[in-house]
Amino acid sequence: MYTQGLDQKQKKSAADPADTPERLAAFQARIDAEEKIEPKDWMPSGYRKTLIRQMSQHAHSEIVGMLPEGNWITRAPTLRRKAILLAKVQDEAGHGLYIYGATETLGVSRDDLVADLLSGKAKYSSIFNYPTITWADIGTIGWLVDGAAIMNQIPLCRCSYGPYARAMVRVCKEESFHQRQGYEIMLELCRGTAEQKRMAQDALDRWWWPSLMMFGPSDKTSEHSAQSMAWKIKRISNDELRQKFVDVTVPQAEYLGLKMPDEDLVFDQKTGHYRFGEIDWQEFWEVLKGNGKCNRERLETRNRAHDEGRWVRQAARAYAEKQAARKAA
Amino acid sequence: MSKQDWPLYEVFIRARSGLSHRHFGSIHAADEAMALDHARDLYTRRNEGVSIWVVRSTEIIASDPADSASLFEPAADKIYRHPTFYKIPDDVENM
Ligand SMILES: [Fe+2]
């Protein structure tokens, strides 16, 4: 999902000597009893590491996710739409900050997390490396991308790590507005002129498959699922979430009078689920590796914002230090 | 200087009068005034609060989970601290 990078192959690190079998067993027993793990509790080093990677990738995704939509703030068609889009993008900044804050409870610094994003070392969701070329893209993102995010984040509200679960509760409360405003844009376009409807269909054509990729690689190839499931960091598998998303979204497209860009899409009476075509995993891995349409531009934009804001951060710090010194004197 | 991180503050918010402040999360800020501003922007975009407290995270003194047994278990067997411990005949009212 926002943390597809977790599914990439990585070197196995040496076992931590502090992770004794007794401690691991006691920890697993707490997890199995549905107890929440809190920041100062003992936890296996692998649990901590997995959470830091997953949560920071999630936070980075929220932050980079502001860019494709931010692209349209100054060009929103009405003042109403502009106010809504501003609020939506501001929420995404908030989501990033909630999750960075929760990640810091694991003993990493915000500085280091951000540095890893800016250097390209850390991953973020593949979906934000696609361009937003028409206003219909903004509708489609709210409808599909936030829709997929909700699908993924609802089970995370029950994640075994307390601070992450609590951050997700806040995030989920806010996501519903994101999805609804997007669908409303689509409704308006689809009820509009033929040209507007064509624009809506074109956006759906471009965003449907990348949205399905958001759930990450198929369970058959995903490596980290089993351990994450056992630790109750992850509750539902990639393929299961993807299927749920398809099942709820196809009827929404039908309501709009739009057609999913998938010739193999068919409702299976027996299972009660939609069957859909093969995802282009080659494209997925390429985007994740950094070769998507906008990967470079996104990182450049983040780096520029960070560099250009440096003097502000330093000035604020200097001012605070001066005030504190004055108080002490 | 590469490290220019602003210090971390914990944020507590009173949802409405009559309720106590509750821990909401944390934020970074250069100073106290900015901490309040950031807490407002981050945690009260939808009328979640009527009052905010911020405190430097390093100022919080926390108990250690390793001490949990010695701290909290002694309370477990003192069941006479709970009203249900006492058998009062049903005929006695208002108690
Ligand atoms: Fe979000």
Ligand SMILES: [Fe+2]
């Ligand atoms: Fe999200």
Ligand SMILES: [Fe+2]
């Ligand atoms: Fe969102």
